Amino acid sequence: MKSVSPGSRREWSVLAVGIIWVLLYFGAVIVLRKPDLVAWQKVTVALVPIPPFVVFILSVISQIRSMDELERRVHLEALAIAYPIAIVLLMTLGLLEQAIGLSPDDWSYRHVWPYLPFFYFVGLAFARRRYR
Amino acid sequence: MRNRLRVLRAENNWSQAEVAERLGVSRQTVNAIETGKYEPSLTLAFKMALLFNKRIEDIFQPDESELRKVKTQ
DSSP states (O other): OOOOOHHHHHHHHHHHHHHHHHHHHHHHHHHHTTTTTHHHHHHHHHHHHHHHHHHHHHHHHHHHTTSOOHHHHHHHHHHHHHHHHHHHHHHHHHHHHHHHHOOHHHHHHHHHTTTTHHHHHHHHHHHHHHHO | OOHHHHHHHHHHHHOOHHHHHHHHSSSHHHHHHTSSSSSOOOHHHHHHHHHSSSSSSHEEEEHHHEEEEEOOO
């Protein structure tokens, strides 16, 4: 029987916690569309995805600590690419909001935040390609 | 920085994966060092020296142009 390495087990646990977090997030989005919820219920539902997200972040940190030095550098470079892109996006949206008044139905926080992990994965692809 | 990792690996008849396992790094890391895309930390360089029973300077040779930039006076 093939044994599962600790690194592989850690990757699967990160993926599993990540999936739980994403499912809870979209569950919260669906539940918050119901008009019959009172304010405290809405706030509670909105905060539900936070605990699994904290576990997700902790498991990602744990996985990064277990990586070798090149893999850590790749993730650092991915952040170095993603962070300025995120700043430019938020700055531009802020200026456009001032200039033409962006619609919150298209450009609120809930629409913009998925771009941030997307930028990270773009950065990761660039960084991995450099050392391939 | 130039290195003789590929030569030393061939002399020992080891694959990149074997060297990676012995050093406790990924195969991609060994490949990136071999191809000169990545310069290892001092710790990893010492591990390589230990693995191949060589001195660090027998494995890695700095570019002369880089050395000339050092102001010794």
